[in-house]
Amino acid sequence: MKKITLVVLGLLFIVACNNTEKKAETPENKKEESKVVTKKYPKNLQKVFDAHGGIDTWNKAQTLVYEMVKPDNTEKHITDLHSRKTRLEGKGFTIGYDGKDVWLAQKDSTAFRSNARFYHNLYFYFYAMPFVLGDDGITYEEEKSLSYDGVLYPGYKISYGENVGDSPEDNYFIYYNPETYKMEWLAYTVTYFNGKPSTKRGYIRYGDWQKINGVVLPKVLTWFTTDEEGNVKEPRNSVEFSNVSLTEKTMEASTYARPTDGVIVPKGN
Known part of the structure; x- marks a missing residue:
């Protein structure tokens, strides 16, 4: 489900000097050449990004680390936000994506019983909303508002181009608070x-x-x-995230590298 294998989030660099006649290199020209154009999003989705600190702020970060607290296990997740390399450390197992392959290392065959390829970035995409919706290859459509507890939450449908990630047929539906513009709900298909x-x-x-x-x-x-x-009914289960860090520091490549006991997980497994 590596949806958005998608790389430098939200920024397109353009060179402003396209003249056939070479200009003299001046400070003014240099400034023009370094101009950055921020990717355009639907107006209200941009407001959602802004309510969460701004997508440009997010784009400056390199590494996201958090601990995900479950009833029977606490997992540590590390993600490089630009390459989307990942490392997950759980009870008796480690899962990673080194930029090419998803791999699984575990103490025994019972340590991790789910689909490692599906799981390796599943919670990252849930947790890093709404910013991962600024990735390339995405189509935005206005969605019917979600009604819950007397409040109507406007939304957008998020779909993907062909061959974008492992499951381009999956869709997300983001819903935001009409007053604060903070994201409050996510719907998804699998x-x-x-x-x-x-x-x-x-x-x-x-x-x-x-x-x-x-x-x-x-x-x-x-x-x-x-x-x-x-229709949305009642809470079912919750996951808590703690010890969160978001930094401009890049981890060593060895953080995401497959260990000697790691097994490559092919697609469909």
């Missing part, structure tokens, strides 16, 4: 391991915000149940 996409949506509520190096990120994600019509 492509099954047999390659068939699903239209059934899962729902996550975002809240208990914390400011990390100028960026507003959630402390808790809560999954909700739905009824037969797909």
